[in-house]
Amino acid sequence: MTTPTPKRKHLEIIQVLISHPNYYGIRIRQHVVDETCITERMLDIFSTERGTGAERADPLGISVGYTKEGRLAALAVADKERCCIIEFASLPPPNRQQKMEILQKHVLCRSIGELYAFDAAKLAMVLWSELGVKVTRAIDIQSVFTDTDFPSDRKPLSAIQACFGDSDNCKLNEKNIDQIFNDLTYNFEEISQMRTDILGRAWISCILPSHENGISTFSTAKPINTSELSGQLLDTLNVLARVSEDSRRVSHLMPTETDHQFSDARASAASIDGTSIDAHASAYKTRFHKSQNVITTFQLESGEQIQRRGQISSVDGKSATVNFDTSVMSDNKNVISIISTDRDLPTSAEGKHNPWICNILLYHDTIDNGADQSSLEWPGSWFPSSQPDTQISTARPLSDCNPASHHLNESQQQALDHMLSSYPITLIQGPPGTGKTSVIATFVHHALAEGKSGIWLIAQSNVAVKNIAEKLLQTNFTDWKLLVSEDFHNDWHDNLYTKIQQHIILSTQFWRLSAKKLHGSRVFLCTLSMLSNPHISRFTEVVALRCAVVDEASQIKIADYLNIFIGFSSLRKICFIGDDKQYRMPPQLGDFISQAVYNNELKSNPLHPIQNDIIACHFVDVIDGQERRSTSQSFTNDAEAAVAIQLAHYLQEQQMSYKIITPYDSQRNKIQKDMSKVDGLDWK
Structure with a gap:
């Protein structure tokens, strides 16, 4: 979606997600409101036809945005022509309840008409756990496309592709679609783009069931009706909502991208036109997964760097193949980095009273x-x-x-x-x-x-x-x-x-x-x-x-x-x-950690073979060690790696067993690589 310069209270956003005769030049009116300003008049446009007073039965699309901590930050409600974005400001419960009743009446629990959303079950639990509102006839878009003819990876792009099919007069802007769904964070530091993204998710959710034979396709979906739950079933919803909230907050602490470490990347032998490369992963934690979307950086012979978007098409152990739309490899290009831009895929779960x-x-x-x-x-x-x-x-x-x-x-x-x-x-x-x-x-x-x-x-x-x-x-x-x-x-x-x-x-x-x-x-x-x-x-x-x-x-x-x-x-x-405590440590180490971390509650094994007459810990100050960043999340230190290898050689000469532990994948890879070059060192 393009982001215009905000000059008016009601902005108009031009959709750039779908190239199709029905949607050329569509401008969606964007209205942003704080939750404190919610009124009946503002939201009844989604439940009542203006001029006639008749109830609206056409589909609505909804989407949410989260804070960096995983809390609900905004809700977008869209029809084909307009989108209202409600931003939440942590109103006290009495005041919020009144506003949420208006939202529930005119949008979430309309008398007729369906709500459409990606990951609708999770969204329904979020609305209940954080706002105390229920939904009626909410349809999970990904669940509609479970036929073997279509992908079942629950990626929004896959569902959108399945809905529009291979029509000659329709082209999806996959890059833009991936962008609006890749990260649901509602970052107020980049508020203009965040509002455009949440609007795009809500708007495309609205138009999918209306596209050609969409009504019959979506009619097979089982609606989500949390408004019908009460008693023990409502208790179960509370549990699932809390679990979903915990999972969501943990996922928001995870990085939105993975910098894959690899030992080799070159043109694929099976690619005649140079549209794919083969990469060999060097760390399990950052290994490749099939269907990951990646951004690959190449360095030209001149030193200039260029980036190309691609997708992991196959994975065999450490080896992976990355496909691109155009030719990317030649003799004068080197692969500098491969970064996947996907969060973990959402999973679906059904709750039962058990x-x-x-x-x-x-x-x-x-x-x-x-x-x-x-x-x-x-x-x-x-x-x-x-x-x-x-x-x-x-x-x-x-x-x-x-x-x-x-x-x-x-x-x-x-x-x-x-x-x-x-x-x-x-x-x-x-x-x-x-x-x-x-x-x-x-x-x-x-x-x-x-x-x-x-x-x-x-x-x-x-x-x-x-x-x-x-x-x-x-x-x-x-x-x-x-x-x-x-x-x-x-x-x-x-x-x-x-x-x-x-x-x-x-x-x-x-x-x-x-x-x-x-x-x-x-x-x-x-x-x-x-x-x-x-x-x-x-x-x-x-x-x-x-x-x-x-x-x-x-x-x-x-x-x-x-x-x-x-x-x-x-x-x-x-x-x-x-248990989350330790027991194998020599008492002299355990006593220190007990005092520093566990308020003297951690007890060591009094019969541990290593007592205080043996020094159980040495600290080596590597004065000239310089830590440098190797990736966005990992570091190396050449001097400390050299000391670790020196100690390993000494311990091996003393016929002592040992293990080397480091918190960084890059440092581990460096130590392993350097150890393999030392003659006589049984590094494996």
């Missing part, structure tokens, strides 16, 4: 710190009797020849007993090094010996899941499979799985698995995100997810648990295990 949401998300205060769970309500059909057993029986000993029968201390035994009980929720808190992984492995042996089934071992990180798998092997339990994303495994971290390779199933194998491959599997392990894989049912048909043991549970956002609570009706027990 015991997990009610007892954990709605009434979580009642189970804080192991409080009595008798006040929680669970379906009687879940238990042989009407309520879960109140008595926790001590786990019977295992065979002495089984490593899992190793001695458990008192707290570990209590944890195991509670995990084996019929209580639906078990909370275990234990700092690193207190034997949580051993308790998980012991639980698997005892639970299966007691005839329990449906055990899934889950964590946030792949490394945590891998550690549990290795512990199972140490206890001679082999009837399990570990589900791993091929993207994480191949080329990047395959070395992590050397000891357990025969138990690995890669995500690319899911759809073609045979029953023989899963024969004998009694337990599955995976990351929490893997449970969202569309082929996960192939495994839950073998081992239904009845008991989920979640390691590193404190690292996981509440929003990420919704998939377990909603997606698996077989779930009857969940064990949350984790």
Whole structure:
């Protein structure tokens, strides 16, 4: 959208998103108002025909903008010719309620007519959680295009392309469309552009259902009606709104672009006309993803730099291909940078009234710190009797020849007993090094010996899941499979799985698995995100997810648990295990951190092998070290890298094991590259 110089109270914005005979030269009247100035007369133009007083039934488009912190900053309401942008100024509740009732009456809950929006479900929750207003007949635009003929990536551009099709008389300005949807931040420092962008999102939401056969296409969509919710269903909406708000604020803290680190980028061998390049990623954190939009900077032989927009067309491990509309590579061009401009794609979730949401998300205060769970309500059909057993029986000993029968201390035994009980929720808190992984492995042996089934071992990180798998092997339990994303495994971290390779199933194998491959599997392990894989049912048909043991549970956002609570009706027990404190540190280090960070509440292991007679920490002041920025988010320090390599060489000569840790990907890559050049240094 073009941004004119503001000379009048009501601006006119010329749309530059779609080139089509129906929309040539359309000027949208933009009216901006503070929420304190909302009036009946101002908004009834969207619900009542002027002159006749008849109710309007034509579609309206709505869009929102957020502050840098993820709070609601503005709401845009548009028809084909006008757009009203309401900016929120944090009115006190009594005054805001009156204004929001006007907004709800004339826009959000009209007697007739639909509202159209991208990510409408999320938008409806935002309006309820922050403004206390409901919506009637809101249509989520992306959900309409779920047919296999169209992309299902929920990108607004994909839905718009699907709506307009391949018409000869229509051309989409994809660059402009990407721009208005790429970042929903409503930055008051760039207010003119922000208003133009939010207007564009609302206006195009309005015209899509009116375009040619759009009415029949959108008529299949199921409307969102939060105005019909009450009682417990409204409580569920409150929970989902809070979860959505938490997720949204976290996402707004994430960068809007990723500077991809790569070791090589050159013209694609498969590209005859030079319209694509092949790049080799050098850092997993900034790896390439298929369908990412990227801006690639090239340097000419003259030293001049030029930029071209492209898209990642394919990814194979570390290798990726970037396609461009025009030829970009020649002998006198070098690739300087590849920066993707996409935030994480939005995900959709459906809320249902179920015991997990009610007892954990709605009434979580009642189970804080192991409080009595008798006040929680669970379906009687879940238990042989009407309520879960109140008595926790001590786990019977295992065979002495089984490593899992190793001695458990008192707290570990209590944890195991509670995990084996019929209580639906078990909370275990234990700092690193207190034997949580051993308790998980012991639980698997005892639970299966007691005839329990449906055990899934889950964590946030792949490394945590891998550690549990290795512990199972140490206890001679082999009837399990570990589900791993091929993207994480191949080329990047395959070395992590050397000891357990025969138990690995890669995500690319899911759809073609045979029953023989899963024969004998009694337990599955995976990351929490893997449970969202569309082929996960192939495994839950073998081992239904009845008991989920979640390691590193404190690292996981509440929003990420919704998939377990909603997606698996077989779930009857969940064990949350984790802690945010340390325990493995030598006491001299732990005491310092306890004093500086934890108000002297952090306790170290008194039996730690490294006591105060051994110096456990050295500080090396690299005086001539200069930190320099390598990317927008990463740094390197040549002098410190050289010292790290010098220390590594010394430790290797002393036959001591070591690890090098750095907070920056660029520094890690530099150290790894420099170490590989040192003769005799076993850097791998």
